[in-house]
Amino acid sequence: MSCALYLRLQNVGMRFGEGVVALDSLDLSIAEREFVTIVGPSGCGKSTLLYLVGGFLKPTAGILTLRGNPIVGPGADRGIVFQRYSLFPWLTVRRNISYGLEELGVPRIERDRIVAEHVRLVHLEGFEDRYPRELSGGMQQRVALAQTLVCQPDILLMDEPFGALDAQTRRILQDELRRIWLRDTKTVLFVTHDVEEAVALGTRIVVMSTRPGRVKEVIRREFDVSDGEDFEANPQFSALKLRIWHSVKKEVEAVRR
Amino acid sequence: MKIVPLLLVVMLWQAASMSGLLPAAVLPSFFAVVVALLSLVKSGQIFPHTAASFLRAGTGLLIGTVCGTAVGLAMARFRPVQRAVEPILLSIYPVPKPALIPLFMVWLGIGDLSKITVIALSCLVPVMVSAFNGARSVDEILLWSARARGTTEYRLWWRVVLPAALPQVATGVRAAIAIALIVMVSSEFISAEHGLGYLIFTYGGVGADNAMMAVVLYLTAIGFLIDRAYVAGLRRLMAWHAFAH
Amino acid sequence: MHSRTETIAPFLQHTLPIGALLLCWELVARTGLVNPYVFPPVSAIVIRLFGLFGNGAVYVPLESTVWRAVVGLCAAIVVGAPLGLLMGRARWAQWFFEPLFSFFFPLPKIALVPLYVHLFGLFSFSKVMLIFTDCLFPIVIFTYHGARGVSPTYLWSAQARGTGRVRMFWRVVLPLSLASLYDGIQVAVVVAILVAVVSEMVAGGSGLGHAMMLAFRYGDVRSAFAFLVTISLVGFLLYKAVQLLRDRLLFWHVAES
Numbered sequence: 001m002s003c004a005l006y007l008r009l010q011n012v013g014m015r016f017g018e019g020v021v022a023l024d025s026l027d028l029s030i031a032e033r034e035f036v037t038i039v040g041p042s043g044c045g046k047s048t049l050l051y052l053v054g055g056f057l058k059p060t061a062g063i064l065t066l067r068g069n070p071i072v073g074p075g076a077d078r079g080i081v082f083q084r085y086s087l088f089p090w091l092t093v094r095r096n097i098s099y100g101l102e103e104l105g106v107p108r109i110e111r112d113r114i115v116a117e118h119v120r121l122v123h124l125e126g127f128e129d130r131y132p133r134e135l136s137g138g139m140q141q142r143v144a145l146a147q148t149l150v151c152q153p154d155i156l157l158m159d160e161p162f163g164a165l166d167a168q169t170r171r172i173l174q175d176e177l178r179r180i181w182l183r184d185t186k187t188v189l190f191v192t193h194d195v196e197e198a199v200a201l202g203t204r205i206v207v208m209s210t211r212p213g214r215v216k217e218v219i220r221r222e223f224d225v226s227d228g229e230d231f232e233a234n235p236q237f238s239a240l241k242l243r244i245w246h247s248v249k250k251e252v253e254a255v256r257r
Numbered sequence: 258m259k260i261v262p263l264l265l266v267v268m269l270w271q272a273a274s275m276s277g278l279l280p281a282a283v284l285p286s287f288f289a290v291v292v293a294l295l296s297l298v299k300s301g302q303i304f305p306h307t308a309a310s311f312l313r314a315g316t317g318l319l320i321g322t323v324c325g326t327a328v329g330l331a332m333a334r335f336r337p338v339q340r341a342v343e344p345i346l347l348s349i350y351p352v353p354k355p356a357l358i359p360l361f362m363v364w365l366g367i368g369d370l371s372k373i374t375v376i377a378l379s380c381l382v383p384v385m386v387s388a389f390n391g392a393r394s395v396d397e398i399l400l401w402s403a404r405a406r407g408t409t410e411y412r413l414w415w416r417v418v419l420p421a422a423l424p425q426v427a428t429g430v431r432a433a434i435a436i437a438l439i440v441m442v443s444s445e446f447i448s449a450e451h452g453l454g455y456l457i458f459t460y461g462g463v464g465a466d467n468a469m470m471a472v473v474l475y476l477t478a479i480g481f482l483i484d485r486a487y488v489a490g491l492r493r494l495m496a497w498h499a500f501a502h
Numbered sequence: 503m504h505s506r507t508e509t510i511a512p513f514l515q516h517t518l519p520i521g522a523l524l525l526c527w528e529l530v531a532r533t534g535l536v537n538p539y540v541f542p543p544v545s546a547i548v549i550r551l552f553g554l555f556g557n558g559a560v561y562v563p564l565e566s567t568v569w570r571a572v573v574g575l576c577a578a579i580v581v582g583a584p585l586g587l588l589m590g591r592a593r594w595a596q597w598f599f600e601p602l603f604s605f606f607f608p609l610p611k612i613a614l615v616p617l618y619v620h621l622f623g624l625f626s627f628s629k630v631m632l633i634f635t636d637c638l639f640p641i642v643i644f645t646y647h648g649a650r651g652v653s654p655t656y657l658w659s660a661q662a663r664g665t666g667r668v669r670m671f672w673r674v675v676l677p678l679s680l681a682s683l684y685d686g687i688q689v690a691v692v693v694a695i696l697v698a699v700v701s702e703m704v705a706g707g708s709g710l711g712h713a714m715m716l717a718f719r720y721g722d723v724r725s726a727f728a729f730l731v732t733i734s735l736v737g738f739l740l741y742k743a744v745q746l747l748r749d750r751l752l753f754w755h756v757a758e759s
Binding site for chain 3: 259260261262265266283284340341342343344345348350351353355356357359363435438439441442443446447453458460461466469470473476477480481483484
């Protein structure tokens with residue numbers, strides 16, 4: 001049974017230095033095993049929101065709780081996948097993935113087993129002994145995903161993880177992520193500026209207002225999406241995408257005025 | 258390919274010597290120098306001096322590197338350490354380190370200790386600066402990524418900052434090696450009983466130019482090989498880094 | 503406009519650690535924990551320093567050292583800058599000289615003191631020659647890389663405006679290489695003082711290095727320290743002078759990022 005208040009943000013505000021208010025009076029609740037995507041105009045603070053949940057920043061107002069416990073700092077219970085540069089360049093793929101397990105003190109044999117399992121999960125067999133600089137962007141993100149999943153976080157945070165990749169690779173990785181999520185049903189908080197990606201992946205889509213960021217609206221995706229699907233041919237998909245796109249566009253225009 | 262210009266210079270040298278343009282009293286011919294070097298090698302004379310020199314330089318370099326890295330990292334980690342050390346560092350900077358040799362000989366005697374200390378001090382500075390800069394320029398995302406995978410603040414420095422700063426430290430060490438050699442030779446000119454600098458100085462003093470040049474040539478070759486070996490070793494050890502040397 | 507407190511604080515921050523260190527030194531020297539002849543208190547050194555400047559004993563060696571350093575440095579610039587430029591623009595010059603400089607770079611040139619004394623005598627000339635040799639390397643290397651690194655876009659746009667090869671050199675390559683040359687000079691000025699002092703320490707003659715060695719030999723550690731301080735000050739001042747002149751001489755230069 002899922003707990004509706006798995007992740008809770010109450011009246012969260014974030015002010016940086018000289019009056020830059022990134023977030024203001026933000027309320028959001030996420031249930032367990034949800035895949036929540038967050039979209040919004042540039043600068044709306046969606047990444048800031050993610051970093052607050054991750055514990056890398058401290059809110060200037062409000063509270064964040066995960067499973068009822070306040071979030072006080074970073075930790076392995078909140079895994080994060082960044083857009084790039086989150087792999088340790090001096091470690092091989094294998095060592096990067098096993099890093100979290102080493103920090104948790106998992107014994108060697110167990111570690112090797114888990115690492116092998118995750119290498120298979122992200123389809124990187126044969127690349128275990130390569131260094132990050134030898135991998136393509138897409139492969140690096142697969143490693144980033146694997147190295148985060150091994151820690152079995154309570155919630156998976158993703159900051160525009162496919163933003164730096166080309167359209168094809170992005171699509172492939174989106175399908176893979178969906179596949180992994182369906183297998184494991186983790187709780188995911190996924191930030192993106194790409195509305196199509198938000199609809200394709202999210203079971204609930206959060207639209208943020210322009211700065212100072214607030215939750216503008218939250219829309220549940222009532223239909224299922226399958227791998228390799230042609231989104232254009234799906235009228236429900238197109239309708240939802242259009243609806244969200246308009247919502248975001250209004251926010252963008254609000255700034256211009 | 259790269260060796261041809263060097264060969265050309267050597268041939269020019271030899272030709273000048275043989276033609277009488279360059280009298281032996283001014284500069285011995287290249288062949289004479291090579292012969293002298295070979296005899297030094299054959300007799301085994303040169304090896305204890307080589308060992309003495311490089312033992313001093315190596316020890317000083319090691320101490321300087323380890324201390325420099327530790328202090329540099331500490332400076333990056335603790336603001337008070339940076340505030341305390343940085344001004345002192347800037348004041349030490351304009352002091353030509355070989356000029357400290359006689360002072361340290363007064364304090365620590367004329368033996369190896371004073372030389373090693375000055376070498377260590379000289380090497381400490383560039384490595385410290387590199388370590389400090391390297392530690393400070395570690396991408397924030399790497400630190401966040403590590404923390405989100407259960408790394409405590411304490412372990413962060415050992416598992417993330419140090420490896421991330423290593424390429425920059427390695428560059429600092431390369432400069433430190435050159436400095437170590439300079440201070441090593443200087444110290445042996447000023448006062449020594451063994452060492453390559455001692456040989457050069459003594460041979461020069463008695464007018465044994467062939468032998469003196471032989472040791473200079475020998476030192477040049479070793480210096481070159483050490484630098485090359487260091488860069489090659491770096492490329493292998495840090496294969497993960499795109500060293501575009 | 504900085505308020506008084508804003509400028510005082512960093513100044514204090516900068517001098518306080520040095521002051522503290524000097525104070526410790528003074529106290530340790532005075533308590534008799536160490537032999538005061540070997541470890542003179544700071545105050546005694548300062549007094550001796552003023553004494554040397556007062557009775558004029560420092561001026562002759564100071565002048566010798568600085569003169570040698572400057573002459574050697576200028577000679578290195580006169581020879582090294584054109585050589586570096588040539589290497590940067592002419593293939594054959596690069597092919598010939600680059601390996602030579604690479605090979606001899608790791609040799610501690612100080613090892614050549616006995617050779618140079620043999621070739622050029624015991625007095626100033628041999629020292630100037632050594633300074634010249636040592637300074638040549640950074641100047642050539644910096645100028646070479648500067649001339650080589652002239653961005654092709656500059657050359658192409660000049661070519662498009664009908665600039666011939668010779669004029670190209672004068673109007674485009676030279677000014678852009680000057681900045682790199684100046685970087686080389688900044689490095690070389692430190693080298694010049696260092697080599698001047700060390701060669702004087704080894705080979706004698708007038709000069710601060712020799713004066714310092716003499717002081718040590720006579721057991722006059724205070725004077726030796728005073729000379730050491732003078733040497734450091736000279737090096738520091740020359741370096742600063744070159745650094746400050748940079749903005750005036752290279753006023754036209756815009757740093758390329």
